[in-house]
Amino acid sequence: MGRRTEVRLAGSGGQGLILAGVILAEAATIYDEKNAVQSQSYGPEARGGASRAEVIISDADIEYPKATELDILLCLTQESCDRYVQDLKPGGLLLVDRDEVNEIKAAREAEVKVVKIPIISTAKEKIGKALVANIVALGALVQITRVVTKDALKNAVLGRVPKGTEDLNLNALESGFELGREYKKT
Amino acid sequence: MGRRTEVRLAGSGGQGLILAGVILAEAATIYDEKNAVQSQSYGPEARGGASRAEVIISDADIEYPKATELDILLCLTQESCDRYVQDLKPGGLLLVDRDEVNEIKAAREAEVKVVKIPIISTAKEKIGKALVANIVALGALVQITRVVTKDALKNAVLGRVPKGTEDLNLNALESGFELGREYKKT
Numbered sequence: 001m002g003r004r005t006e007v008r009l010a011g012s013g014g015q016g017l018i019l020a021g022v023i024l025a026e027a028a029t030i031y032d033e034k035n036a037v038q039s040q041s042y043g044p045e046a047r048g049g050a051s052r053a054e055v056i057i058s059d060a061d062i063e064y065p066k067a068t069e070l071d072i073l074l075c076l077t078q079e080s081c082d083r084y085v086q087d088l089k090p091g092g093l094l095l096v097d098r099d100e101v102n103e104i105k106a107a108r109e110a111e112v113k114v115v116k117i118p119i120i121s122t123a124k125e126k127i128g129k130a131l132v133a134n135i136v137a138l139g140a141l142v143q144i145t146r147v148v149t150k151d152a153l154k155n156a157v158l159g160r161v162p163k164g165t166e167d168l169n170l171n172a173l174e175s176g177f178e179l180g181r182e183y184k185k186t
Numbered sequence: 187m188g189r190r191t192e193v194r195l196a197g198s199g200g201q202g203l204i205l206a207g208v209i210l211a212e213a214a215t216i217y218d219e220k221n222a223v224q225s226q227s228y229g230p231e232a233r234g235g236a237s238r239a240e241v242i243i244s245d246a247d248i249e250y251p252k253a254t255e256l257d258i259l260l261c262l263t264q265e266s267c268d269r270y271v272q273d274l275k276p277g278g279l280l281l282v283d284r285d286e287v288n289e290i291k292a293a294r295e296a297e298v299k300v301v302k303i304p305i306i307s308t309a310k311e312k313i314g315k316a317l318v319a320n321i322v323a324l325g326a327l328v329q330i331t332r333v334v335t336k337d338a339l340k341n342a343v344l345g346r347v348p349k350g351t352e353d354l355n356l357n358a359l360e361s362g363f364e365l366g367r368e369y370k371k372t
Contacts, residue, residue, distance in 0.1 A: 033233070035227075036228045040224050041248070043221055046212075062227070065225060065252045
């Protein structure tokens with residue numbers, strides 16, 4: 001069995017997490033030549049405005065397409081962190097928005113690697129568009145984990161974002177890389 | 187176990203099939219209050235430009251998130267029809283673009299219900315935008331199968347399409363409903 005990496009992107013509707021999941025999966029498959037499954041499961045929480053997207057990336061065929069033990073969890077809201085932190089495997093990466101997520105269950109905080117960065121405020125203040133927080137988040141996530149190559153991610157972003165927004169999104173991606181680099185230095 | 191319906195939307199990249207899958211899943215869950223899983227699996231065919239999206243809709247929890255026996259298969263290209271027609275269950279619905287899909291494996295044509303309609307040409311000629319073929323296809327598919335309610339589909343389309351394109355997409359949806367109604371008459 002090849003190496004399998006499970007990623008969940010969680011927050012609220014309108015944060016572009018499904019698009020982020022599709023971009024990450026396409027980076028892995030079309031540009032990095034791995035296999036991937038990207039999915040969203042919707043239950044009652046979707047009617048309450050929550051949103052989550054999953055990406056499983058593997059060198060080999062993916063037999064079971066649902067995440068069972070997350071390697072990487074991104075949370076852009078406190079609610080999503082409360083709900084999903086239990087699904088992260090010991091030693092896994094919990095990447096949260098520094099301003100939105102104030103509390104992490106203490107029992108889990110000790111078992112996982114927590115990275116707090118200003119994703120949404122960077123999108124708003126540096127890029128001028130809260131809408132690109134999803135791309136900033138992807139940049140940081142990939143800079144820290146290298147779950148896909150940075151070139152593959154860049155190509156996948158360019159392949160998916162609306163025409164005319166390429167520069168905006170590349171700036172957002174670069175800001176995300178920078179957040180990831182800064183974090184690594186600390 | 188509740189009633190489970192498995193849908194696959196297949197064609198080529200750029201036809202908006204992932205968005206169509208997301209819209210269908212959101213119609214089922216946010217507006218019709220069912221459960222759904224929406225996914226894309228990417229293998230080597232994705233690098234060749236093929237695209238497919240799956241939606242599983244159920245009244246109950248969805249334990250196994252991968253399609254095993256399709257109830258409904260949409261094919262917008264000959265290649266996707268050749269590849270996936272074998273995954274449709276006996277008695278299932280094969281909905282194809284009339285101008286793109288010229289040949290259906292004879293052994294399967296006898297076992298499934300085949301519906302050929304001019305999806306892409308309707309998008310191009312009636313709406314003036316080939317890009318909305320995905321919405322035309324959803325309209326026809328839902329008119330024929332009622333896998334979600336038409337109201338739910340309409341709301342889900344409005345919730346997902348870019349601002350400023352609402353009327354265009356509602357026209358595309360209405361044309362899809364009309365194609366479905368015409369087919370039913372014959």
